[in-house]
Amino acid sequence: MSNTEKQMQESCCKEDHCSSKQASQTAPNSEENTSCFEDEPCGNISDQNSQMAAQTSACCGDNDCKGNKEIDDQGTTSLETFEYQIKGMDCPSCATTIEKSLTKTKGINTVQVNYGTGKMAVGADHSSVSDQIPKHVRKLGFEAESIPSKKNTQSYKIEGMDCGSCAMTIEKHLTRNPNVKEVSVNFSTGKMHIDHNTNQQEIIKEVERAGFGASLESSRKQQEGPSETKQKDATTMISGLLLALGFFGSFTNITPELITVLYAAAIVIGGYKPARSAFYAIKSGSLDMNVLMASAATGAAFIGEWFEGATVVWLFALGNTLQNRSIERTRESIRSLINLTPSEATVKIGEKLVRKPVEDVSINDRIVIKPGEKIPLDGEIISGTSSINQAPITGESMPIDKQQGDTVYAGTVNENGSLEVNVTKLVEDTTIAKIIHLVEEAQEKKAPTQAFVDRFARVYTPIVFGLALLVMVIPPLLGFGTWSEWLYKGLALLVVACPCALVISTPVAIVSAIGNAAKNGVLIKGGTFLEKAGAIKAIAFDKTGTLTEGKPNVSEVLSIHGNEEELISITRTIEEHSTHPIAQAITTYATEQDIDAKNGDSFKAITGKGAQATINGVEYFAGNPKLYDEMNVPLTDLEDRIQTLQQDGHTLVVVGTRSEVLGVIAVADTIRDITVQSIQNLKQAGMGEMVMLTGDNEGTAKKIAAQTGVDRYFAELLPEDKVTAVKKLRKEGKSVAMVGDGINDAPALATADLGIAMGGAGTDTAMETADIVLMADNLEKLPHTIRLSRRALTIIKQNVWFSLLTKLAALFLIFPGILTLWMAVLSDTGAALLVILNSMRLLKQK
Structure with a gap:
């Protein structure tokens, strides 16, 4: 990428509203052509330069695109930002046309059009202007549709989810609330995204009513008091203690009534929260594992199997605790990246050095990083040289030497040498912040296997639940055994209906693999x-x-008339208007040789072949041999040398007019x-x-x-x-x-x-x-990525087959009476735990 393009991108705001960024993104690749110029999508070189300048100036400043309203120096609201989807754009110059036209409209202050995404952000004085924008755009030959903004969307951390069905229960419960517009709960990341018209406390209460814990993402650090996880651990411990007292008491002279009371207490204390969650799941029309386990425990107590009921509750609670801790370790694989960046920066104010929280550091502030310190924010080195360990960002094993003008990234380590850095990005816009955001988004996207498993589980669970009810009723009605016998088998079948291990099999493996990749x-x-x-x-x-x-150098200059300096001067005149690496190599070579460019005009790119310019009224061309073949200009004197250079891996730039060739410049890449x-x-x-x-x-x-x-x-x-x-x-x-x-x-x-x-x-x-x-x-890191992906696929297949075979074996063992109720629970929670531990192996792959 050229310096011009980098400057354009760095001047753009964090949102994707700059057409300059997208212009470079969508430009076709012509780097490897023997031509020296990029293939510009529209217009000639001078048009492209003016377009780039217009796009750069259209980009917003440091803080202008942060929200729906912009604030001036006095703190008063000055602009509102409106977003539109634009249809009908053919190339980046269309985006520039819209920008230039709308900025002339009264009441509109800023316009950024992103050609790639087809989106436009407009900063206007008041909302009435926004109604006129689609009409203005339509006059230009395009269509603009308003994109409604989600002003109340928040992210919450959810505690207590055991599998995907829990996420579904929360979603269904919250959608019944009239103040909730949209809600999405992701089991893999343990997050909920919700668009609502009520307050934070009400949302947290609603989640708690469904049997789970919730806290706003931004307030996590302030909420590190006693968590619901610790409360669950305490109830699990008490339930297990009561179960143990009852079990060992049965071998003593304690009355059966007291033992029953101990078992009943174990069921009530350990099963209260699952029962509450089951109630809201049924109310929401969801059939999750809480419903199945609560039904099994209640049914066991109903037929007098108090020990079985208490064991079901305790094993279920213990399994959930272990699962939650294991899954949380997987989720933390990405959150730990946040700890890579220091919380404070040393800011240079005049001649003084002041420690400030990174949140209080602004763009263009100067920060000082001493040897051995982590770099707190992205920036550009103003003074100093050092070796930077960039492994946390790029995964590179060797430190990179940096000097004045080079970019440094937050979270990397300054190994030696003191650096003074000009801050270019706020803490929320740093490269590592974007990595965390993109990876968390990635974890929330379902893979095809996960989507299939979820669909399978939605069908499997109600079928087995219905089968369990039939097993409880049909055989005793037909006289094939007692009611208590078939009720017991039906309850065991209810437990087997839990597809927990199957549902967990894919997402935990994916989160582990994505987390491993991000760290590398x-x-x-x-x-x-x-x-x-x-x-x-x-x-x-x-x-x-x-x-x-991608940084070629001039390796040989061949001038037919013997005047190399004149040849290079003409070529530099043409190439100075291109940002292509080969063009830059020739320009750099000319600068090193102290050869100046001539006065030229009418600069144009010839797509895929080269470029041209007019010098003193004569058209000169710089391009590949094909260009001269098309113009019927003979290369007779140079054919042998051209062939030899090409066979040796050189890229050739032939320079001449419409009637003759002046010479050839050979460029080689390493x-x-x-x-x-x-x-x-x-x-x-x-x-x-x-x-x-x-x-x-x-x-x-x-x-x-x-x-x-x-x-x-x-x-x-x-x-x-x-x-x-x-x-x-x-x-x-x-x-x-x-x-x-x-x-x-x-x-x-x-x-x-x-x-x-x-x-x-x-x-x-x-x-x-x-x-x-x-x-x-x-x-x-590409080989590691391929290996990691293949191993992830293998582990996902292992998990799915293990989960299915475990369920199948349990189903066959129920009817002969081999599988007891507590064994069914153990097989379910045990299988889920083994699946999680198997998936976590991906975190350790090197």
């Missing part, structure tokens, strides 16, 4: 993509910037040190085929493929051809992942079964576009 510098954006990564058979790599450094090792590790992990996609010629592609160890390559590709190449691989029956930089490779990333972007730490766009993001700007 890899963002997996959901269970779907984790499963896809585990099934990948082929990987397609973009060459420039992925397999290679293969990353980690590339060859990563590809070998992928082969060892069992990856079927690795393919390189490049715009380079056949000779260059063949040489790079041999050096990197890829199995196959596609050469001389235009940007759109990469999409065709990915489609070809898919037609061959392979599940294909595409690895690119997340910006110029967006079409190919979207076409592949799985899009993997590199360099997420350096650009927000990479984190937004791909399904999996490698935070480091190399392939080092």
Whole structure:
């Protein structure tokens, strides 16, 4: 990515309302073409530059996009922000057209249009202006639909959920409240997102009525007093003590009546909360495990099996306690990332150093980081040099040398040297904050296996529940045994109806794997993509910037007329208006040689072939040999040398006019040190085929493929051809992942079964576009990601089959009378616990 693009992105607000960011995101990739210019989606180079400037100026400031209202210096409300979905945009210049037009409208202060997402944010003086915005947009040839904002959406931490059915019970209970508009409870993360018109206390009370605990996410730190978990532990202990007294008392001279009282007390104390939850579950029309266990315990007491009833309650409570603790450890795998960032920063005010909470540090404040300290906020180094351990963000094993002008990230460690850093992002906008947010979002997205299991459980539970009722009634009515005998078997069947282990089998494994990946510098954006990564058979790599450094250097200059300085001056004149890496390499070379550019105009990009400019009334071109073939300009004097350079892996920039060639500049890229090792590790992990996609010629592609160890390559590709190449691989029956930089490779990333972007730490766009993001700007963690995904699939299959076989065995053992009620409970809770522990192995994979 160019410096200009980075500056544009860094000037944008945290929300995705800047078309400048998306413009770079959606630009097709032409890095590997022998041309020196990027393929601009619309317009010529000068248009593109003005468009970029307009987009940059349209981006909001440091704090302007934080909420629905903006506050001026005096603290008074000045603007309201309205969001719209825009339809009909063909390219980023359409976004610029809308921005420029609306900013001229009276009452509208700011406009940001995101071409990629098709969304627009408008800052206006009052709401009446918002009614006119769709009409203005329609006049420009587009359609704008208002996006309603959720002003009262809050996130709560839920305690006491044992499986997905508990989440469903809470959802159904809360949706009956007229003040609740929308509610979503995720068992994996233990979170509830709710849109409501009432207060926080009422929501917490409603959750408690359903038998669970709730606390607002933002107030977690202030609520570290006695928790409901500790209360549950106490009731479990008391219930178990009463059960033990009753059991051992039965071998003494204690009266049967007293023993029954002890068992009854154990049932009441240990089963009060499950019974309360069962009541609200039934009231909400949900059939969760609390209902099944409460029914089993009550039924056992009804037929005089007090010991069985008390054992059911205690084992159920004990199993839940162990499950909750294990699941909480899995959930904390991501929350622990928050502890990586220090709570305070040393701010330089004048010549004084003042310690401040990171929440009070503003953008453009100067902070000082001493050797050995963690960096508190994202920023840019103003002075000092040091080695930074970026492992918490990127997973890179070796520290990175940083100097003035380089970016540093919150949570990384300054190993040596004192640094003075200019803060570029607030605490809630740092890279690590975005990682935590994206990973928590990913944990809440259901994988296909999880969705299937949930559907299966919704069918399985009521069927077995109905079967249990039939077992209790039909056989004794037909004279096949006593009522108490078949009631007991029916109660055991009720316990077996609990699909807890099955429902837990997938989400806990997914959360564990995603947590492991995040700690190693890899963002997996959901269970779907984790499963896809585990099934990948082929990987397609973009060459420039992925397999290679993406920072080419001028390796040779050939001038037909012998005047190299004149050739480089003409080429620099054309290339100075491009941000393409090859263009920058030539410009840098010219600067190092102290060769100035000439006065030129009419700069234009020639898609996929090169660029042109007019100098002193003559049109000059810089591009690949194909460009001159199309213009019928002979390359006779240079053909042999061109062929040799191309075979040696050089990219060529031919410079000339419409009638003659002036010379050739050869540019070469270097293969990353980690590339060859990563590809070998992928082969060892069992990856079927690795393919390189490049715009380079056949000779260059063949040489790079041999050096990197890829199995196959596609050469001389235009940007759109990469999409065709990915489609070809898919037609061959392979599940294909595409690895690119997340910006110029967006079409190919979207076409592949799985899009993997590199360099997420350096650009927000990479984190937004791909399904999996490698935070480091190399392939080092890709083999780990593939191995982790495959092992996750294996563990999920193990969990599902183990859960199903356990239930099946229990069903067969009930009718011969081998499986007792307490054994049924033990098999259910034990299976759930084993599934959780098996899934947690993914947290430890290295």
